[in-house]
Amino acid sequence: DGGITQSPKYLFRKEGQNVTLSCEQNLNHDAMYWYRQDPGQGLRLIYYSQIVNDFQKGDIAEGYSVSREKKESFPLTVTSAQKNPTAFYLCASSIPGNYGYTFGSGTRLTVV
Amino acid sequence: GESVGLHLPTLSVQEGDNSIINCAYSNSASDYFIWYKQESGKGPQFIIDIRSNMDKRQGQRVTVLLNKTVKHLSLQIAATQPGDSAVYFCAESPGANNLFFGTGTRLTVIP
Numbered sequence: 001d002g003g004i005t006q007s008p009k010y011l012f013r014k015e016g017q018n019v020t021l022s023c024e025q026n027l028n029h030d031a032m033y034w035y036r037q038d039p040g041q042g043l044r045l046i047y048y049s050q051i052v053n054d055f056q057k058g059d060i061a062e063g064y065s066v067s068r069e070k071k072e073s074f075p076l077t078v079t080s081a082q083k084n085p086t087a088f089y090l091c092a093s094s095i096p097g098n099y100g101y102t103f104g105s106g107t108r109l110t111v112v
Numbered sequence: 113g114e115s116v117g118l119h120l121p122t123l124s125v126q127e128g129d130n131s132i133i134n135c136a137y138s139n140s141a142s143d144y145f146i147w148y149k150q151e152s153g154k155g156p157q158f159i160i161d162i163r164s165n166m167d168k169r170q171g172q173r174v175t176v177l178l179n180k181t182v183k184h185l186s187l188q189i190a191a192t193q194p195g196d197s198a199v200y201f202c203a204e205s206p207g208a209n210n211l212f213f214g215t216g217t218r219l220t221v222i223p
Binding site: 006040041042043088090092099100101102103104105106108 | 120144146148153154155156157158161201205207211213214215216
């Protein structure tokens with residue numbers, strides 16, 4: 001079955017550590033996105049990529065980094081510069097001309 | 113109804129009743145709108161969409177209404193069931209693969 005897979009489901013980070021969240025899709029979608037969701041709030045865009053080897057900052061990119069070396073993969077690194085990283089992170093993908101996004105099941109990151 | 117920047121609105125309905133969730137969108141250039149359902153601890157799931165050349169679209173037990181004059185979108189769920197309890201997001205798109213999400217409305221179905 002085609003879909004978008006995020007891993008791990010739960011992730012714990014110590015202060016000062018970088019962690020990487022995985023997002024893989026087999027939908028042959030060109031565009032991929034990372035969103036952050038805080039409790040009781042909507043989705044805020046971190047980074048997006050419309051095509052391989054290209055990505056753009058979203059509204060809250062500070063403290064995060066991404067890469068897009070393959071069409072299927074769009075990993076997100078939460079760096080130590082992100083002072084409040086505890087949140088639910090969602091990855092999504094879409095094809096050009098189709099405005100709907102397909103979402104993964106999310107990764108819950110907690111700072112310990 | 114939901115709007116960007118507000119705390120999560122809530123709606124409680126009795127099982128079997130109809131639910132109406134409202135959304136005010138901001139960009140008059142938006143030409144595509146989607147409703148998503150998000151259950152606790154999961155990613156949002158597509159429910160129904162509508163383009164700006166329509167004012168109503170029906171799915172299975174769901175109907176989306178679009179009023180472009182007042183920039184208002186609503187989701188109607190018929191015969192609401194306990195499995196419908198979730199957070200519902202509207203999203204608008206002015207094009208170019210950009211979706212802008214509302215804050216969401218939490219629907220609670222009372223058995």
